[in-house]
Amino acid sequence: MAEKVRMSRGKFNGIQKIADEHGIIAAAAMDQRGSLKKAIAKAKGGEASDADLTEFKVTGTRLLTPYASAILMDPEYGLPALKAKDPKAGVLLAYEKTGYDAAKPGRLPDLLDHWSVRRLVEAGADAIKILLYYNPDDDASINELKHAFTERIGAECAAYDVPFFLEPICYSNTITDDASLEFARIKPDLVMRYMQEFSQPKYGVDILKVEVPVNIKYVADTPAFTGTAAYSREEAKELFRKAAAVAGKPFIYLSAGVTDDIFRSTLELATEAQVAFAGVLCGRATWQDGIPAYGKGGVPALTAWLEDRGRQNIEALNVVLQRGAKPWYQFYGGLDNIEVVDGPLPVGATSNPAVAPPTH
Numbered sequence: 001m002a003e004k005v006r007m008s009r010g011k012f013n014g015i016q017k018i019a020d021e022h023g024i025i026a027a028a029a030m031d032q033r034g035s036l037k038k039a040i041a042k043a044k045g046g047e048a049s050d051a052d053l054t055e056f057k058v059t060g061t062r063l064l065t066p067y068a069s070a071i072l073m074d075p076e077y078g079l080p081a082l083k084a085k086d087p088k089a090g091v092l093l094a095y096e097k098t099g100y101d102a103a104k105p106g107r108l109p110d111l112l113d114h115w116s117v118r119r120l121v122e123a124g125a126d127a128i129k130i131l132l133y134y135n136p137d138d139d140a141s142i143n144e145l146k147h148a149f150t151e152r153i154g155a156e157c158a159a160y161d162v163p164f165f166l167e168p169i170c171y172s173n174t175i176t177d178d179a180s181l182e183f184a185r186i187k188p189d190l191v192m193r194y195m196q197e198f199s200q201p202k203y204g205v206d207i208l209k210v211e212v213p214v215n216i217k218y219v220a221d222t223p224a225f226t227g228t229a230a231y232s233r234e235e236a237k238e239l240f241r242k243a244a245a246v247a248g249k250p251f252i253y254l255s256a257g258v259t260d261d262i263f264r265s266t267l268e269l270a271t272e273a274q275v276a277f278a279g280v281l282c283g284r285a286t287w288q289d290g291i292p293a294y295g296k297g298g299v300p301a302l303t304a305w306l307e308d309r310g311r312q313n314i315e316a317l318n319v320v321l322q323r324g325a326k327p328w329y330q331f332y333g334g335l336d337n338i339e340v341v342d343g344p345l346p347v348g349a350t351s352n353p354a355v356a357p358p359t360h
Helices: 009-018 034-044 050-067 117-122 140-159 181-198 233-246 260-272 284-324 328-332
Strands: 005-008 025-029 070-073 090-094 127-134 164-170 207-210 251-254 279-282 338-341
Touching: 005 009, 009 090, 009 127, 009 338, 025 050, 025 251, 025 284, 034 050, 034 284, 050 070, 050 284, 117 140, 127 140, 140 164, 164 181, 181 207, 181 233, 233 260, 251 260, 260 279, 260 284, 279 284
Parallel strands: 005 338, 025 070, 025 279, 070 090, 090 127, 127 164, 164 207, 207 251, 251 279
Antiparallel strands: none
8 A cells, every 4th residue: 555645734624625525626716917907997998996806806706606616816906805705615815926027037926015825824815826937948047046936935835734836837938929839839848847846845835736738729630729730639638648747746727818618628638638637727718708798887797797608617617627637635545545634744744755756
């Protein structure tokens, strides 16, 4: 029998709060800030206020969390929305500032000025989420900054015994259009390498929130295919499997702003590849088409849209997850193979050597 994995009670309970009763993470994301504010302003044909942003988040949270296992929110504009969530839904709170300073190389991360892990937990967080732009081929000095940054977050989450969800987003310094065929060809390697990197115990990551390793629009023989192939359907499935094979932590997929039907097609491909992903954190794919309704008709129009199309989107996604996603704890051999211990554990202490990621 495999050696049991030791996990602190706070981290175990926190992940269970984010997952549904079957251990699947079917979470909605509404932590967008600057991009959402711009989209609302465009829909209104003018300006969008901070109050508009909060109102949109409150309405979306109230109407979508009955069908989601958790909600990802930002503490800047989204805390009022937590009061509107379904009682059974868990809470992830974002710890990073939105975006990055384009004037500096490396897309360096930064934390919210007035927040800490302790404060986020006090505000209702069951788990902490960090978005990190990462290019494994970037200058070593830049990546060392990012590695140290991630280690600090991991240590802070370990000290307060709360799960750490890391969302790496890959990029290239030479191919600036991440929707291009050229980027689609290098994306699988970038995703695999960051999954391997941040699976290392020193970072203290509990759940990896990752991009799918392919761009479905360039996968031949799929509903989303646009006519130019970067990979065949079989090659794409193999890339899903290769990325999953280097993961040393349970992982979930993010929707990355694609439409709901394209995201479902992508997850169906992952399911066909028999990849043991633990669920999703799905944001704009579910609710982005409700922004024009809100811009034109305010909360009543957004409510009507979410109760109709928004609910259809999230329920259709849940059907796909029921077919393909696996419980997060299956990664560790099942619930019976996890030894839950009281009190915080040092960073890396939750890792079982039997499931440690490959070394470089």
